[in-house]
Amino acid sequence: xxxxxxxxQGVADALAQLDEGDxxxxxxxxxxxxxxxxxxxxxxxxxxxxxxxxxxxxxxLAKVALHSVYVPHACYWxxxxxxx
Numbered sequence: 001x002x003x004x005x006x007x008x009q010g011v012a013d014a015l016a017q018l019d020e021g022d023x024x025x026x027x028x029x030x031x032x033x034x035x036x037x038x039x040x041x042x043x044x045x046x047x048x049x050x051x052x053x054x055x056x057x058x059x060x061l062a063k064v065a066l067h068s069v070y071v072p073h074a075c076y077w078x079x080x081x082x083x084x
């Protein structure tokens with residue numbers, strides 16, 4: 001298990017280390033991180049299984065994922081999660 005960390009080696013390099021059949025867990029909810037969807041799309045095209053944690057099944061991210069877990073939330077910013 002490892003995190004794709006764009007601040008270190010970059011997402012593209014990290015994805016290149018994954019093989020067909022590996023699993024990528026992605027997470028995004030409003031306001032959506034723009035890089036998550038393209039990352040999931042590239043992974044899926046290369047046979048990497050994508051599991052999405054998101055707030056809506058109607059989002060493109062949920063459609064790319066093999067499995068999606070919907071997590072409703074009432075806060076909009078990470079800093080607000082502590083006060084929810």
